[in-house]
Amino acid sequence: MSTQQSWTIGIDAGSTAIKIALYNGQDFFCGQRPSGWSPRQEAQEMLDKAVKEQVAAPSEAEKTIKAIYATGYGRVSLHFANKAMTEIACHGKGAAYLAKEALALEKSLIIDIGGQDAKGIVINNQGRVLDFVMNDKCAAGTGRFLQVTAQALGLEVTDLSTIAEEGTDRAHPINAMCTVFAESEVIGLLHKGISRQAIVAGLHQSIARRVVAMVARLLPREESPILFTGGVSCNQSIAKAIEAELQRPVIVPSQATYAGAIGAALYAWEDQKGDSRT
Numbered sequence: 371m372s373t374q375q376s377w378t379i380g381i382d383a384g385s386t387a388i389k390i391a392l393y394n395g396q397d398f399f400c401g402q403r404p405s406g407w408s409p410r411q412e413a414q415e416m417l418d419k420a421v422k423e424q425v426a427a428p429s430e431a432e433k434t435i436k437a438i439y440a441t442g443y444g445r446v447s448l449h450f451a452n453k454a455m456t457e458i459a460c461h462g463k464g465a466a467y468l469a470k471e472a473l474a475l476e477k478s479l480i481i482d483i484g485g486q487d488a489k490g491i492v493i494n495n496q497g498r499v500l501d502f503v504m505n506d507k508c509a510a511g512t513g514r515f516l517q518v519t520a521q522a523l524g525l526e527v528t529d530l531s532t533i534a535e536e537g538t539d540r541a542h543p544i545n546a547m548c549t550v551f552a553e554s555e556v557i558g559l560l561h562k563g564i565s566r567q568a569i570v571a572g573l574h575q576s577i578a579r580r581v582v583a584m585v586a587r588l589l590p591r592e593e594s595p596i597l598f599t600g601g602v603s604c605n606q607s608i609a610k611a612i613e614a615e616l617q618r619p620v621i622v623p624s625q626a627t628y629a630g631a632i633g634a635a636l637y638a639w640e641d642q643k644g645d646s647r648t
Contacts, residue, residue, distance in 0.1 A: 380634025383444030386485030391631035409444035437638040464633030466497030468623035483602035490585030534607035537567025578611035
């Protein structure tokens with residue numbers, strides 16, 4: 371704990387999880403918890419806990435915390451934040467920071483799959499957004515989609531990657547990408563005796579095909595890096611399926627889940643220093 375440093379804080383109030391990133395100009399301290407029924411309450415509790423543990427006693431926090439920026443679906447409900455920013459800008463900024471050693475080239479593509487949407491974002495090596503596409507009309511191919519199908523299979527969503535690895539060689543195609551119809555299709559396949567491993571492997575391949583089709587027009591030249599961020603990037607099986615679909619390597623940075631919160635904290639830091647480049 372330090373009472374000498376200045377800090378900025380980014381909060382990504384997503385549909386399924388709240389992520390927080392505290393930044394002191396050198397290091398990040400990150401954490402997350404489920405969004406719950408009240409993202410604002412969860413975010414406030416998370417902020418209070420993080421400040422107490424990492425920054426200072428509440429009475430000193432006003433002096434050391436220079437700004438709090440919010441992003442994500444629930445950003446407008448975080449009344450204690452100094453500024454609300456778009457997810458596209460914050461995810462681009464955060465991903466560029468997390469993979470800065472790989473972003474020497476002019477353009478990079480970020481594939482971000484969160485709880486309720488999937489995004490493709492083209493950034494330069496400073497994290498500035500040059501172009502993007504977004505699927506936010508339905509939950510197909512998102513974290514919510516995985517949660518629903520995992521439940522239908524009697525699995526935890528965190529088990530899906532391991533299960534899929536066991537069935538990759540006999541992946542069963544999943545045709546429905548609507549969350550409701552896919553759940554029905556999965557149940558029907560189980561009743562036909564198709565293994566859970568084959569179903570999950572097929573599900574991951576379907577998600578990879580969908581997201582790659584979405585970002586097709588944004589694909590950078592052969593040597594440019596492609597990053598995978600967002601909560602679904604924790605699923606290594608989907609990362610491999612996207613690589614197979616693209617026939618190109620995909621980088622999953624450490625702390626990829628926190629890209630949005632980290633980007634928000636970085637914007638707050640730059641604004642405090644007066645050197646924002648976006």
